[in-house]
Amino acid sequence: MSPMKSTDPCPCGxxxxxxxxxxxxxxxxxxxxxxxxxxxxxxxxEAAAPDAESLMRSRYTAFVAERADYLQATWHPGTRPAALDFEPGTRWLGLEVRRHRSTGDGRAEVEFVARYRVGGRAVRLHETSRFVREGGRWFYVDGDIHS
Known part of the structure; x- marks a missing residue:
């Protein structure tokens, strides 16, 4: 994937x-x-995402740009996988943030729908993700997939 230009519309929408x-x-x-x-x-x-929604949006953009380094750095060490693989030929189509809310001190949830196409098949990922703030930075912890 070629790097994004600074003037390109942000994939997170x-x-x-x-x-x-x-x-x-x-x-x-x-x-x-x-x-x-x-x-x-x-x-x-130098610039950490200021809230869970911004982190979730930036992680979506990192998937679009295939930036495993950023995804690993923003994944909580307690749940972070050892490696990430990207599905070849994935075309990301859009992100809809349905809601975001604080769930306590330094904790938040973001519900979203991400759409993409892979191998000619349309996929809709509907998830409620959990985030935690530690050391002044937000981290993705895990999420529940909705059917």
Missing amino acids: RTQAVPGKAAKGAQARVLPYADCCGRYLDHGD
């Missing part, structure tokens, strides 16, 4: 209202990679 548009029915634009997940993926040592 996070939007920002277009300035000057009325609030009702306001148009939104997808943030550029550099202003969204790129700041975490490309500068993780």
Whole structure:
């Protein structure tokens, strides 16, 4: 996979209202990679994701970009796999964050649906992921897959 350009729309799909548009029915634009997940993926040592939703979005983007280094670094050491493999030919189609909530001090959940295509087959991954904040950084712990 070729690296993303800083001006490319961020794969996570996070939007920002277009300035000057009325609030009702306001148009939104997808943030550029550099202003969204790129700041975490490309500068993780200096810029940690500020909340569980941002970490989850950046991890989705890391899957799109096949950045195993970032996925490993943001996976809690207690549940982190020894290695990650990417399915050849996977084409990521989009992310929908359904909800995010705090579940206690330094803990949060994010429910999302990620869509992708592999081997000509459409796949829909619906998960509620659990995150924990340790040492000022958020980590993915695990998740429950919804059928």
